[in-house]
Structures are given as structure tokens and as C-alpha cells.
Amino acid sequence: MPQPIITLTTDFGDDSPYVAAMKGVVLAINPEARLIDLSHQIPPQDLRHAAFFLASAVPYFPTGVIHVIVVDPGVGTERALLAVEVAGHRMLVPDNGCWTLLASEASGPPSVRRLAEPRYWRQSVSATFHGRDILAPAAAHLSLGVPFDALGPAATVWVRLETCPPDLANGCLRGEVVFVDHFGNLVSNIPADAFLALADRPVRITVGEREVPRRVRTYADAEPGRVVALIGSAQRLEIAVTQGSAAQRLQAGVGTPIVVTVCS
Amino acid sequence: MPQPIITLTTDFGDDSPYVAAMKGVVLAINPEARLIDLSHQIPPQDLRHAAFFLASAVPYFPTGVIHVIVVDPGVGTERALLAVEVAGHRMLVPDNGCWTLLASEASGPPSVRRLAEPRYWRQSVSATFHGRDILAPAAAHLSLGVPFDALGPAATVWVRLETCPPDLANGCLRGEVVFVDHFGNLVSNIPADAFLALADRPVRITVGEREVPRRVRTYADAEPGRVVALIGSAQRLEIAVTQGSAAQRLQAGVGTPIVVTVCS
Amino acid sequence: MPQPIITLTTDFGDDSPYVAAMKGVVLAINPEARLIDLSHQIPPQDLRHAAFFLASAVPYFPTGVIHVIVVDPGVGTERALLAVEVAGHRMLVPDNGCWTLLASEASGPPSVRRLAEPRYWRQSVSATFHGRDILAPAAAHLSLGVPFDALGPAATVWVRLETCPPDLANGCLRGEVVFVDHFGNLVSNIPADAFLALADRPVRITVGEREVPRRVRTYADAEPGRVVALIGSAQRLEIAVTQGSAAQRLQAGVGTPIVVTVCS
Numbered sequence: 001m002p003q004p005i006i007t008l009t010t011d012f013g014d015d016s017p018y019v020a021a022m023k024g025v026v027l028a029i030n031p032e033a034r035l036i037d038l039s040h041q042i043p044p045q046d047l048r049h050a051a052f053f054l055a056s057a058v059p060y061f062p063t064g065v066i067h068v069i070v071v072d073p074g075v076g077t078e079r080a081l082l083a084v085e086v087a088g089h090r091m092l093v094p095d096n097g098c099w100t101l102l103a104s105e106a107s108g109p110p111s112v113r114r115l116a117e118p119r120y121w122r123q124s125v126s127a128t129f130h131g132r133d134i135l136a137p138a139a140a141h142l143s144l145g146v147p148f149d150a151l152g153p154a155a156t157v158w159v160r161l162e163t164c165p166p167d168l169a170n171g172c173l174r175g176e177v178v179f180v181d182h183f184g185n186l187v188s189n190i191p192a193d194a195f196l197a198l199a200d201r202p203v204r205i206t207v208g209e210r211e212v213p214r215r216v217r218t219y220a221d222a223e224p225g226r227v228v229a230l231i232g233s234a235q236r237l238e239i240a241v242t243q244g245s246a247a248q249r250l251q252a253g254v255g256t257p258i259v260v261t262v263c264s
Numbered sequence: 265m266p267q268p269i270i271t272l273t274t275d276f277g278d279d280s281p282y283v284a285a286m287k288g289v290v291l292a293i294n295p296e297a298r299l300i301d302l303s304h305q306i307p308p309q310d311l312r313h314a315a316f317f318l319a320s321a322v323p324y325f326p327t328g329v330i331h332v333i334v335v336d337p338g339v340g341t342e343r344a345l346l347a348v349e350v351a352g353h354r355m356l357v358p359d360n361g362c363w364t365l366l367a368s369e370a371s372g373p374p375s376v377r378r379l380a381e382p383r384y385w386r387q388s389v390s391a392t393f394h395g396r397d398i399l400a401p402a403a404a405h406l407s408l409g410v411p412f413d414a415l416g417p418a419a420t421v422w423v424r425l426e427t428c429p430p431d432l433a434n435g436c437l438r439g440e441v442v443f444v445d446h447f448g449n450l451v452s453n454i455p456a457d458a459f460l461a462l463a464d465r466p467v468r469i470t471v472g473e474r475e476v477p478r479r480v481r482t483y484a485d486a487e488p489g490r491v492v493a494l495i496g497s498a499q500r501l502e503i504a505v506t507q508g509s510a511a512q513r514l515q516a517g518v519g520t521p522i523v524v525t526v527c528s
Numbered sequence: 529m530p531q532p533i534i535t536l537t538t539d540f541g542d543d544s545p546y547v548a549a550m551k552g553v554v555l556a557i558n559p560e561a562r563l564i565d566l567s568h569q570i571p572p573q574d575l576r577h578a579a580f581f582l583a584s585a586v587p588y589f590p591t592g593v594i595h596v597i598v599v600d601p602g603v604g605t606e607r608a609l610l611a612v613e614v615a616g617h618r619m620l621v622p623d624n625g626c627w628t629l630l631a632s633e634a635s636g637p638p639s640v641r642r643l644a645e646p647r648y649w650r651q652s653v654s655a656t657f658h659g660r661d662i663l664a665p666a667a668a669h670l671s672l673g674v675p676f677d678a679l680g681p682a683a684t685v686w687v688r689l690e691t692c693p694p695d696l697a698n699g700c701l702r703g704e705v706v707f708v709d710h711f712g713n714l715v716s717n718i719p720a721d722a723f724l725a726l727a728d729r730p731v732r733i734t735v736g737e738r739e740v741p742r743r744v745r746t747y748a749d750a751e752p753g754r755v756v757a758l759i760g761s762a763q764r765l766e767i768a769v770t771q772g773s774a775a776q777r778l779q780a781g782v783g784t785p786i787v788v789t790v791c792s
Binding site for chain 2: 569585711
């Protein structure tokens with residue numbers, strides 16, 4: 001049997017000792033656990049970024065992997081901490097909705113427990129760092145074979161992150177930018193199939209006030225510096241600048257409207 | 265027996281090949297070693313940041329883990345390289361004091377060796393990269409079972425990082441910011457117990473010239489944007505801005521005075 | 529036998545989900561693979577940076593390790609994807625030359641295959657993310673024991689990154705900055721031996737228009753703030769500022785000329 005795998009996703013950055021402390025806590029409980037960093041550069045307390053990140057990353061992992069997510073603006077308040085299983089992917093996560101986009105794209109309902117068994121926590125729990133004091137030790141115990149259901153009682157309500165699906169009316173598909181990647185590519189909430197259903201006809205694509213002049217299959221299909229629209233690797237409509245940053249060029253970011261209009 | 269674990273903490277950043285070279289050197293000597301990144305974003309040559317980082321991270325690890333630390337402004341000079349054991353935590357580290365804060369908070373004295381056995385180094389040692397040429401291979405050999413004491417002779421003197429403990433006089437507790445985390449939280453050198461001994465009475469807390477208007481248990485106990493004081497996860501007095509950066513708001517950083525005064 | 533090791537080097541940054549998705553893909557195919565991050569901060573699409581990075585890091589690893597490199601401005605076009613073996617180091621890499629500097633410094637010719645066996649890819653291959661859809665799964669299959677030669681047919685031509693070797697004429701050695709590290713040190717393309725062959729006589733060293741006043745053995749041999757020349761850990765002439773950034777101080781970067789002139 002392979003060694004159990006625990007991944008870490010946080011907004012702690014790479015210069016603070018918080019991630020390192022969590023790794024220490026996991027290994028002190030289960031020295032065999034294999035730790036994998038997903039990201040520690042989720043923008044501070046940005047739940048939408050975290051939601052898109054998880055939905056775009058977790059499904060590629062094999063089931064059984066334990067994912068610890070610490071983006072937790074409500075730490076220390078009455079917000080719950082959850083153990084969630086979605087399509088075999090296990091997550092330990094604050095109850096702030098950052099996992100519900102992933103769940104909404106999965107087949108089958110999630111299984112959700114509210115962490116309530118202090119025997120799986122650090123003995124002393126701070127008011128400001130539940131990632132170290134509750135989530136990391138719970139993950140380590142889970143990796144040792146503690147049953148998922150032993151972590152706490154079933155939860156039936158939880159926070160859902162509101163997402164704004166794209167809207168189709170009168171041959172006009174209105175969506176928005178939901179993620180800006182490291183290259184400045186603008187990922188929209190418009191699924192490939194919704195776009196392609198329109199785009200066998202000539203369409204006009206706008207980002208904010210700016211029109212996207214060209215549609216391509218991949219970034220390098222246009223000359224450097226051209227603004228292009230394409231279906232990205234997340235199977236969504238994406239706006240890019242070949243060898244450049246669409247976010248900078250178009251002064252666009254999360255929430256900027258993207259509209260696809262059938263030319264009449 | 266679990267595979268030996270070697271952690272890496274450096275100020276090398278993530279775009280340079282230096283960390284990767286160290287990982288290669290370790291694995292070439294012990295392919296079974298498990299490498300764990302603690303941080304490569306210690307600010308360049310910032311020994312105080314490194315000291316706080318280590319004191320806040322290393323104690324959470326199980327004993328037996330080998331920690332390699334490369335923040336080394338004196339590389340290539342006559343400064344020694346050390347193997348240090350503090351409460352079972354093993355560190356390979358330049359003799360610049362970045363580990364002595366950790367040691368001062370541990371029970372029991374450290375065991376210290378001066379690295380002096382070239383058979384555990386790379387054959388060719390550069391003048392500018394002892395992390396790759398001495399510390400990484402020494403860690404790899406240690407992980408293979410080379411005895412700690414074989415790395416070199418016992419050292420009895422080493423550089424200590426001067427720390428400035430908080431001062432209590434006339435009901436006034438004077439400390440300073442010793443760490444600014446990724447969120448802009450200001451961590452002070454005032455221990456929770458020293459603060460709490462005063463703070464059962466009404467107290468006034470100032471950061472530089474600015475007064476902190478409110479004391480809370482956790483960040484989210486105040487509205488977004490409020491400046492608050494709280495006991496942080498390192499069990500020290502900490503100044504924060506709910507969902508914001510106290511460092512930016514208060515124009516404060518490492519060394520900014522923090523004063524707690526009992527109101528009379 | 530130790531578990532197979534797969535390293536990852538990309539320009540994806542640490543806030544995007546792309547690296548995490550690649551890790552998931554590898555582990556879904558081979559849960560025993562040990563993943564090691566080399567860097568995800570290669571500047572976007574900067575092949576020269578990637579080339580220097582790989583040449584400075586990969587040779588330190590034991591042979592047999594599989595290195596996946598995703599700096600891929602041509603993703604989705606007709607550019608090939610390659611499996612390369614150089615002196616026992618295995619790389620999966622787009623055919624853009626980022627590995628040829630490493631190969632040019634190795635003894636013996638590379639063995640190169642063009643990835644052409646979709647059975648070792650993800651079932652659905654996007655036009656914009658071959659790191660996830662082709663390179664990561666190919667690496668995972670390789671780590672499971674698939675023979676190198678099974679990945680595709682031998683390649684006999686590939687893209688080579690042009691490098692500009694330093695030029696020696698009339699006692700004047702003309703090179704340039706090829707890498708700027710995290711500390712702002714300027715690494716040149718002038719090898720130690722070429723420099724040392726001249727530098728037993730008095731020499732004048734310039735970076736752009738600025739003269740370097742002092743030559744040292746290691747950074748700390750000069751007072752803080754001094755501009756110095758030294759032989760760096762890559763065995764090349766390097767320009768540094770003690771406890772400072774030569775890149776900032778000298779307003780220099782990749783491509784800035786470095787000239788060594790024998791004083792007459």
C-alpha cells in the first residue's frame with residue numbers, strides 16, 4: 001500500500017512559519033504521511049480564488065488523498081470546521097464554502113462531517129490558527145486510518161459559495177471573469193459547450209468595454225501581443241494575450257463582464 | 265522505520281536554481297531521504313526573520329527530523345558551520361545565531377558540533393555556496409545513519425542572536441514587533457502571560473504613535489478594517505487588522521515599539 | 529529500491545492550480561511517485577532563464593530521476609514534446625531548446641525521443657495545457673517502468689537555444705550577464721578558467737558602463753554595499769554587492785555586457 005498522501009493549500013504565503021508548523025504537526029502524528037504542497041499563495045482570505053483553485057486541481061488527484069485547505073477568515077469564531085468527501089476526494093476545510101464549487105461540479109452528493117472530536121486535535125487549540133491545531137492533526141489521524149465518520153457528526157447544512165452562472169438571452173451570453181492566472185489569462189465562467197453552441201455563427205466577444213478581435217485554438221496561434229479568445233484547459237472561455245498578460249492589457253480582473261453576442 | 269526526513273529553509277527564493285541543486289545533492293547521497301520545503305522566502309540574509317521562523321516551526325516537528333537552514337551572509341568566511349541538536353531537533357546551520365532563539369525557548373542545553381569532516385561534504389567546496397557543498401551533503405549522510413558526533417568536534421562557543429526581551433517597569437510593558445507575517449499581522453516579543461498579567465486591568469496599547477482601540481480573542485471578532493490586539497498563535501501579543509494588513513495600516517514593521525500601559 | 533522521483537519545473541507561479549493539477553495527474557497514475565518541486569517561478573515563457581536553471585540544477589541529481597519541465601510558449605502548436613536523456617538525467621520537455629544548454633555541458637550526446645504514444649497521455653488532451661495532459665502522465669508511466677524508448681520514435685533534430693559564448697580577443701574577454709539570482713547577483717557566461725587565465729595579471733572588469741572596483745573570493749570579503757567580482761558557485765565570473773543587489777545597484781540584467789580587460 002502506498003504511503004498516505006496529504007496535500008496542503010493555504011493563503012499563508014511562503015515567508016511565514018505557519019505552513020511549516022502544520023507540516024510538523026502532521027509528521028509528529030504520522031511520520032509516514034507524504035506531504036504535497038498545492039499552493040500557499042491563495043490571495044489572503046480570497047474564498048473565490050480558493051474555490052476555483054480547488055475545483056481546478058483536486059479532481060485530478062486519485063481518491064483517498066487527503067486535502068487540507070486553510071483559507072479561513074473566520075478562524076476562532078463559531079464557524080465550523082468540516083471533513084468533506086466529494087467523489088472520493090477528502091477535504092478538511094473551514095465551513096466557508098470554498099469547497100462547494102468543486103462539489104457542484106461532481107457527480108453525487110458530498111458526505112460532510114463537522115469536526116467535533118478533540119481527541120484528534122492538538123491538546124491546546126489557539127483562537128487564531130485552527131489549521132495547525134485542528135485541521136492538520138485531524139488529517140494526520142485520518143491518514144493513520146481513523147474512520148472518516150469518527151471525526152464528528154454528520155452535517156446537513158453548510159455555507160455555500162454563491163456563484164453566478166452565465167446567462168443566455170436573445171443570443172447573448174453574459175458571463176464574467178472568475179480567475180486570473182499567473183500569466184494574466186482571464187478565465188471566464190462560460191463553459192466551452194455553451195460558447196461553442198453559439199460560436200458556430202460569427203460572434204462578437206467583449207471583455208468589459210473592449211472587443212476581443214480574434215479567436216484561436218491555442219495561445220501561440222496568434223502573433224505575440226494579440227488579444228485572443230480560446231477554450232482554455234479548464235474547458236471554459238478564456239481571454240489571453242499571446243506572450244503577454246490579458247489582465248494588464250485589458251485592465252480586467254475577477255468580475256469583469258465577458259459577453260458573447262451573435263452577430264446579426 | 266519511516267524514511268528519514270530532511271527539511272530545507274533558505275533565503276534563496278523560488279526562481280533561482282540553488283534550492284534545486286541542494287535537493288539534488290541530498291538525493292544523490294541518499295535517494296530515500298524525504299525532502300520537505302519549509303520556506304525559501306526568508307528575506308535575503310535576514311537572520312532575525314530566520315530565527316523567528318525556526319522558533320515558530322521546528323518545535324512542531326517530530327524529533328529525529330533533520331533541518332537544513334541556509335541563511336548565510338557570511339558564506340565562505342571563517343564563520344563555522346554547525347550541527348546542532350536542541351530537544352531532539354537536529355539542525356545543520358551556519359554559525360550566525362539564527363537557531364539560538366529556538367534553543368533559548370527549549371528545555372535543556374543544545375548539543376553542538378562544528379562541521380569539520382570533509383568526507384561528509386562534496387568533494388569540491390565552493391567559496392559561495394556551502395548550503396550545496398557542505399550542509400546538504402552532511403544532512404544526507406546524517407540521514408543515512410552517520411552519528412551526529414562524527415560530523416565534527418564539539419563546539420562550546422557559537423554566535424548568539426541578541427534578542428531584546430520586553431521590559432516591565434512602573435506598570436508599563438515595553439516590547440517591539442519581532443515579526444510581520446504574510447497577512448501584515450504584527451507579532452511582538454511580549455509573551456501572552458506577561459500581557460495577561462497586566463491586562464486584567466484596563467490597559468492602553470500603542471504601536472509606535474498609534475493606539476490600538478480594541479482587544480479581541482480572534483481576528484474576526486471585530487469588523488473588517490478594525491485595528492485589534494490579541495494573543496496570536498505563537499502565544500505572543502499580536503496586532504492585526506481584521507481582513508486587512510496592520511503593517512500597512514499602522515506603517516509598522518520589525519522593531520516598531522509596542523507598549524502596554526495600565527490605565528491609572 | 530527507492531520510490532521513483534519526479535521533479536517539476538514550471539513557469540506557472542504558485543497561485544494558479546496548474547502545478548497542483550499536474551501533481552494530481554502523476555499520482556493518479558503512480559501513487560508511489562515522489563514529487564519534488566524544483567521551481568514554479570521561472571519567469572513566464574523565459575526559455576533562457578529555464579535553460580540556466582536546468583543546467584545549474586539537474587546535474588546534481590542522481591541519474592534515474594525524471595524531470596518534467598513546463599515552460600512552453602508554443603503549447604498546442606506543432607512544436608514537439610520530447611523525452612531526453614542526458615548523462616543519465618531524464619527530462620520530459622517541450623521542444624524549445626530549454627534543455628540544450630545542459631546537454632552542451634554534459635559529456636556524451638543526448639538520447640532524444642519524440643512523444644508520440646497517446647496511450648501514455650491523458651485520454652483527453654487540451655490545446656493549452658500539455659504539461660498536465662502529456663508530460664505529467666508520460667513521466668508517471670516512465671516512473672512505473674515503461675521503457676524510455678517506448679514513449680515515441682527517436683528524434684534526430686530539435687530546437688537548440690542559441691547561446692552566445694564569451695569572446696576573447698586582444699587580451700579582452702567580452703561576455704554578458706546570463707542570469708540574475710534572487711539576491712541580485714549577476715552571473716555571467718564567462719567560465720572561471722577563462723577568467724583566471726587572464727586574471728593573474730591586473731585586470732579591469734566592467735558591467736555595462738560601470739567598473740567593478742574589487743575582486744574577492746566570497747561575498748563577505750568586502751564591506752556591505754561594495755561592488756565585487758568573484759567566481760560564483762556555478763564556476764563563472766559573477767558580479768555581486770555584499771549584502772545588497774548588484775542588479776539594482778548597477779542597473780544591470782540579462783544581456784548586460786561584462787568585459788574583462790588586461791591592464792597594459
